Amino acid sequence: MSLRVFNTSTGQKEEFIPLREGHVGMYVCGVTVYDYCHIGHARAAIVFDTVYRYLQHLGYEVNDVCNFTDIDDKIIKRANEENIGWQEVTEKYIQAFYEDMGQLNITPPTTEPKATDHIDGMLDMVSSLIEQGKAYEAEGDVYFSVRNFAEYGKLSGHNLDDLKAGARVEPGEHKRDPLDFALWKKSKPGEPSWDSPWGPGRPGWHIECSAMSRHFLGTQFDIHGGGKDLVFPHHENEIAQSQGCSGTPPVKYWLHNGFVNINEEKMSKSLGNFFTIRDILERYHPEVLRLFLLSHHYRGPIDFADQYLEDAKKMLNRFYELFDKVNSALGTSSLDIYIQQIIDNNKLASDFVTRFEQAMNDDFNTALALAHMNEELTRLNKEITEMYSDPIKVNNELVLIDDDVARLYYCGKKILGIFHSDPHIYKLWNIDHLNLDTENVEALIKQRKAAREAKDWAKADECRDALTALGVVLEDTAQGTVWKVK
RNA sequence: GGCGCCGUCGCCAAGUGGCUAAGGCCGAGGUCUGCAAAACCUCUACCGGCGGUUCGAAUCCGCCCGGCGCCUCCA
Structure with missing residues (x-):
């Protein structure tokens, strides 16, 4: 039986046939680096790392690209709040990202490009879209003209009229149609900016992924992944931009992972109900988190609670x-x-x-x-x-x-x-958290050994009770007594 | 309002037309052990409700009840 994958754009499981035999091009939307990663990020990273690993297991040579969004409103806002440069913000959280992903045993992708290293590629695409009449400049901003892209809405299952009802134009925008989205934003004084044919500005959110995926994987590649919340508008817009430029659909298989919920509600920055990866790893081994997330199908929602981590821990x-x-x-x-x-x-x-x-x-x-x-x-x-x-x-x-x-x-x-x-070290993972005095543990085990040899069971049990109180569990085996941390 | 998803054992969770409905956690009993721990064995579900299609449905269709997501930044 060959690999079948659920493709968001068709709503069905399809046989996986790469564009080029033996090779897979895969792009996964990474994080915006303005804060520590939460469990939702962990899920996406673990899901697509597992996809990556499995494709390699099947013998494919995989080119796995995962980006950093390192220019964005939220980054600028954070920099202003902390009164530091925006690059200080991104450097700090990129470093934190590497640490967290390392803990979760995420295979480093083939390439981890930063958006700001690909401004030229974005400018090329924006210019091309303007030349083709699919985008327009307005007062220093550039917008993609949604009405000029016939397939807009296909990925997310929306049509333009449905979308129009919910669309709105922010003050200061100069869209011809409320559904049009920004490819390039004119920068305000004091904001980071890059020169462009339309004046100083910075890229819109969506164009970076189009530019970077094109740069590393070409105009057509096999898999594009990300969280379900990116289907609309991010990935819809990505298709519009990329296909608008090249004339061909950029992605063969769209894969989207489900959310992590807290009490059945989506965990998100805007709701404020999130746990960072760091919060969890203070209390649980990273593989417990990984196993917990993998014990659910990647497309479904996962409710998060300590009890479920306890279950996963016992399985592990x-x-x-x-x-x-x-x-x-x-x-x-x-x-x-x-x-x-x-x-x-x-x-x-x-x-x-x-x-x-x-x-x-x-x-x-x-x-x-x-x-x-x-x-x-x-x-x-x-x-x-x-x-x-x-x-x-x-x-x-x-x-x-x-x-x-x-x-x-x-x-x-x-x-x-x-x-x-x-395996042996795993059993002792909690030592640091218990502040265990290992010499004391060994001494108690020795005392118990002597008591057992003297068949002084009361004394032996006393030693073990003392160890139990410390969180240490004993096992008497044919090779002697071994201990582990509960 | 538009589009879509989900409801399976006390808890978590696979299964989406047909063998006795996976697996984990918890619980009960047992084997082993000085006692434990670990391990192993045994036991615990007719799949939200109603109706329909079918030789046959948890699995397809309709309605209802309950929960959630997207449509605005978000993995």
Whole structure:
């Protein structure tokens, strides 16, 4: 079965056939850098990172472009509020973006262009649109003439008359039609500006993506992604500009992720009901957030609450228990070595991997893929349980199991972007947050060991209760007592 | 007002015409353990309501109830 993707512009799942065999051009709308990223940004980043990873898994060479919007009203406003230069604002939040995305294990895209590095490309497109009669200059502004683009509204399923009812013209604008949108804005005194044939000004929001996608991916490319809220007007306008220039539809498949909600309401800057990525990562391992977001289909809404992160955390713990068990039995990093061997020897195929791929092929159904992973996890745990109860089988069958564990590990680590941590270290992730005195922990474990050897169970339980109070959980195994953080 | 989405086990969540409706969390019982933990086993849903189409529907159509999104900056 081949990959099928839901295309916003047709409203259907379609077989994914790239424009150029073996290659995929993909553009994902990035962030406007005037504040820290919130969980909604995290979702978009994780969804399209997973798309990127899966396309690579399928063998495509992917050119993945994700932009920074580093000139915009909100950036100027923020700079004025803080009485600093607008570039200080963008530099600060671009840096923060890299830190957050690194935490979330987002694969760095092939290219991460900044809008302000592509002003020339935007000016070219605006000039071309004016020459073709699809845009017009008015008092230093330039507007796209929506009535001159027959397909306007196709992506978002609107028609011009419906849209007209809700459209309005801001004071100071000089649109011929309320639906026309700005390609170029005349700058006010003191605002950042660039020279243009129409006087000093700055680009409208939408034109940057048209210019940058054209520059890096050409006039036609395969996938354009972003949040659902960008369908209208941003992506609708992008199509109008790009197609207005080149004469051809710029994008073959439009993919849009659903929102993150708080109490069933959209999380957004304007409603003020948002959590930043940083807020969450103070309390939860980044992979918990990632797993939580991937346990829902990317197109649907997700309601956000700590309880759901707790659920995801427990699911993640189960996987890491197995990986830690295998690594501690076979040596640190042995799973990573196995993954490489499996790839090198072309032994990735298995019934489980087939099921996983079938789920992913159906419009990146990560929720179903995770269900298969959980089933596989249970199956492997069962085999290991049986092996330990029958020592003769251990030597004969351990190798077979290693391959299957490695396949499971591969799907999570390479495709879903989880299992990035060392399994043993993962279990201790909360140490910093608990302010644990590890020497004290070790001492208590030692005391308990002595008490157990003396069969002083009351004393042994006393030690463990003390550790429990510290948030430490013990496990007595054949290899000795190990501990982890709750 | 226009366009569109959603309502599946106590909670989260796949499934969108046909095997006994995935999976996770929580809960109950059991195996293992000095006791635990981890792991494993067993148990827990006729899919918002009504009507229709069909041999057959959670899955298609209609109406109703409830929730939400876009149409204005927003992942």
